[in-house]
Amino acid sequence: MxxxxxxxxxxxxxxxxxxxxxxxxxxxxxxxxxxxxxxxxxxxxxxxxxxxxxxxxxxxxxxxxxxxxxxxxxxxxxxxxxxxxxxxxxxxxxxxxxxxxxxxxxCNNWQHEPIYGEFELISAALEQFYQVNPELFGLYENDVHLEDASWVSQRWLEVLPLYNQDKLRLLNQPNCHKTMNFVLELIKSHARDNQHS
Structure with missing residues (x-):
């Protein structure tokens, strides 16, 4: 290169x-x-x-x-x-x-791959996030790829309020799997907190 x-x-x-x-x-x-x-x-x-x-x-x-x-x-x-x-x-x-x-x-971009199983939850959560933030959603018009694990993972990394070092640690992975697991855990723990409150 x-x-x-x-x-x-x-x-x-x-x-x-x-x-x-x-x-x-x-x-x-x-x-x-x-x-x-x-x-x-x-x-x-x-x-x-x-x-x-x-x-x-x-x-x-x-x-x-x-x-x-x-x-x-x-x-x-x-x-x-x-x-x-x-x-x-x-x-x-x-x-x-x-x-x-x-x-x-x-550098290599993350490969596109289908989203499936419980990871569909992070896709659904992103869709909800865009409904609450229409100005962000508006940037994409009809160019949204909620079926693509790589696309969904990268959009979460862009919007999550994480320390830059934490974002970079996930970014430096060869694919989106660690980010998917990380976001899924966040969503699950948020759901658990809401149940207990």
């Missing part, structure tokens, strides 16, 4: 392949970086922010594409980004204008 240079966008949220996130861009430097990316100068990579380190983000990041954008009331730009390919950020250099260019190595 060859390394590649990509423009680096850091944020406090996690984005994984086939996931979507909407962010506000106010800083003109980042607006021009996104414009450069849309013109094909650099691919775009999205990483979770990390402070006081050599790298401005965690090593585990996701190459992404801008799939939609709109001007917001305050003249900032709202962009919807979709994750495509997992990558590892090897190094990053800050350009004169303060934006970052990173050197990344592509």
């Amino acid at each position: 060859r390394t590649q240079e990509m423009a680096l966008l850091t944020h406090d949220t996690l984005l994984l392949p086939e996931g979507r996130v909407e962010i506000r861009v106010i800083d003109p430097r980042y607006l021009s970086m996104i414009a450069e990316s849309l013109k094909g100068h650099y691919p775009l990579v999205f990483g979770m922010s990390k402070v006081d380190c050599e790298l401005p983000c965690y090593e585990a990041a996701t190459q992404c594409e801008v799939i939609d954008f709109n001007q917001l009331d305050d003249n900032s730009l709202g962009i919807v980004i979709e994750g495509k390919q997992r990558v590892r950020v090897l190094s990053a250099a800050q350009r004169r204008n303060g934006t970052w260019i990173s050197r990344v190595l592509p």
Whole structure:
């Protein structure tokens, strides 16, 4: 696998392949970086922010594409980004204008696999989560894959309020199985707590 240079966008949220996130861009430097990316100068990579380190983000990041954008009331730009390919950020250099260019190595995405048995519970719970959070659900329109274990696991990792280290431990697994078990246990223990209260 060859390394590649990509423009680096850091944020406090996690984005994984086939996931979507909407962010506000106010800083003109980042607006021009996104414009450069849309013109094909650099691919775009999205990483979770990390402070006081050599790298401005965690090593585990996701190459992404801008799939939609709109001007917001305050003249900032709202962009919807979709994750495509997992990558590892090897190094990053800050350009004169303060934006970052990173050197990344592509990693394997988790393989798609059917969801079955008691794991269908995590799929049903995600569907409920989207009903309660329609603004998140709206990002996907009709592109929801509740039958796919990998898709469901990655959407849970994006929204669960976990420490970044815990998310990364699950992310660094070769497949979605550990994440599925983790989310299933969370749902079961939550159900048990509700029964006892």
